[in-house]
Amino acid sequence: MTTTIQPRTLKTRARLIEAATAIVAESSFTELRVEEVVRRAGVAKGTFFAHFKDKDALLDRMIGEIIDQHLDQISAQDTPKTIDEILDTLTPLMWFMGSERTVFDVILRYSGAASVEEIGPIAATFERFIHVLADWFVDGPFRQDADPATLAEGVQAFVFQALALNFCALNNTRPVRDRLRPYLELWLHPAKTLDPQG
Amino acid sequence: MTTTIQPRTLKTRARLIEAATAIVAESSFTELRVEEVVRRAGVAKGTFFAHFKDKDALLDRMIGEIIDQHLDQISAQDTPKTIDEILDTLTPLMWFMGSERTVFDVILRYSGAASVEEIGPIAATFERFIHVLADWFVDGPFRQDADPATLAEGVQAFVFQALALNFCALNNTRPVRDRLRPYLELWLHPAKTLDPQG
DNA sequence: CAAGAAAAATGACCGTGGTCAATTATGGAG
DNA sequence: CTCCATAATTGACCACGGTCATTTTTCTTG
Incomplete structure (x- = not known):
């Protein structure tokens, strides 16, 4: 019943948010693309959707x-x-x-x-x-x-x-x-x- | 300078709207798909976007x-x-x-x-x-x-x-x-x- | 009716968000 | 240290809106 959250989970999520923030700073929310976020964060696309609905x-x-x-x-x-x-x-x-x-x-x-x-x-x-x-x-x-x-x-x-x-x-x-x-x-x-x- | 609008233009547009209306009546606006509209209207996808932005x-x-x-x-x-x-x-x-x-x-x-x-x-x-x-x-x-x-x-x-x-x-x-x-x-x-x- | 110009239609193709079965990494129990 | 349950990750794949060079149809003019 106890769902353990591993440390790397938080690290990966932080990297995704960091990447997204950088993109917005450089361009805009409108230009934000999931593929660009995962590219910069160095993870696969599916990982993004494991962290965000x-x-x-x-x-x-x-x-x-x-x-x-x-x-x-x-x-x-x-x-x-x-x-x-x-x-x-x-x-x-x-x-x-x-x-x-x-x-x-x-x-x-x-x-x-x-x-x-x-x-x-x-x-x-x-x-x-x-x-x-x-x-x-x-x-x-x-x-x-x-x-x-x-x-x-x-x-x-x-x-x-x-x-x-x-x-x-x-x-x-x-x-x-x-x-x-x-x-x-x-x-x-x-x-x-x-x-x-x- | 005069852009002639052909009769078939109106007919095609009417068919598209008719198809879309039928889909909404059967399901909902949320379920409306462009591909389904053109399928029912019997036209190609590109035609849809020639009629609607x-x-x-x-x-x-x-x-x-x-x-x-x-x-x-x-x-x-x-x-x-x-x-x-x-x-x-x-x-x-x-x-x-x-x-x-x-x-x-x-x-x-x-x-x-x-x-x-x-x-x-x-x-x-x-x-x-x-x-x-x-x-x-x-x-x-x-x-x-x-x-x-x-x-x-x-x-x-x-x-x-x-x-x-x-x-x-x-x-x-x-x-x-x-x-x-x-x-x-x-x-x-x-x-x-x-x-x-x- | 023929010819050519303009309008309309076509469908293969692309961008991008989102899915999921398969794979890999992690941490705890013995 | 080994084993294994489960958390986490992967990437090929799909859905669907939208594009555009090419083809087909229509209208006009002589």
Whole structure:
């Protein structure tokens, strides 16, 4: 019943990730090829799939790690008090999410956990993302009539919406930040627009 | 300069679409294979790609047509006056959008126009969708402090969010409708929650 | 109808993700 | 140290989307 994991397993997996990271650094996630990864790692193709369910599982892990680093940065900053401060804080993460269509597609597909027992790296970061956002909305200067977690999920929805629109040639003249702002104002400060005195 | 389109071109394309439609009816969009389409249509593989840029272009067209039929239904109904009526009205379209992961992925990828001159079928339906929604919000019982088009885009964002969450095993116990409602209440009726008397 | 130009169709071929039966390496028991 | 169960690796092979030089069909013009 005990499945022993041999040391070489970890070594091989590390080599695969290292090779993939190097390829992405040199070119992009879009250009990443499994055959190139195994060539550089010096293993056979089948070995790759013994370590990762499929190519997307590798991307999930790599992209999840980068998002997590962004969340570290975001958490380390002061709690934003205005819409503009929120936009400032989220901009680096959003820039990464929209840096490549491939990256955005993988994030969209894996931002929800596939199942309870095997929650993937990206899904985990988005759970964390919601918590970070929700904390901003507890006792903050933003609307207090809603569950902070629901507000956070709404912000996430708007981030995805703004990024998705950014990928259409029709709309990508405006920066993502400017497209996100009106949503957040109506979502987080409804009193301001409903009652100008507020 | 004049590129003549021969009658057989239309006939071949019709056969391809007919074959694809039959396959989807028998199985699903997920199971659709280009090789099976051309086999049934009685043409060579290369012919397919002379008619459609790639497999996704066919899916774009087929799915766009179905969405358009849903919008016909939605337009034919009375303008919804409450959140629940909105949910009732949107449910069939949302059910289709979430019927297969493949369908949802294609919709996400093509809901924005790739470029001004070649706006795809799905992108066109989502422009129409925004207009239909925006019309509900002009002089309606919903918040009047915001641009109707922006409100409509927000609803679209929440629809995508609710559907995306529905694809995670973690969350798919609740129907999509129930997941969408809280967002819409906070988005379209902020006065109700901010001021209970309202 | 003949001839030639343009449009349409063809199918062998390629790239790349993914599979799996066979082989090799590892570590623990005696 | 030897044996062997099992973990790990291998690479030939498959599935399927997509390409393109070549061939066939159609339309036009005289």
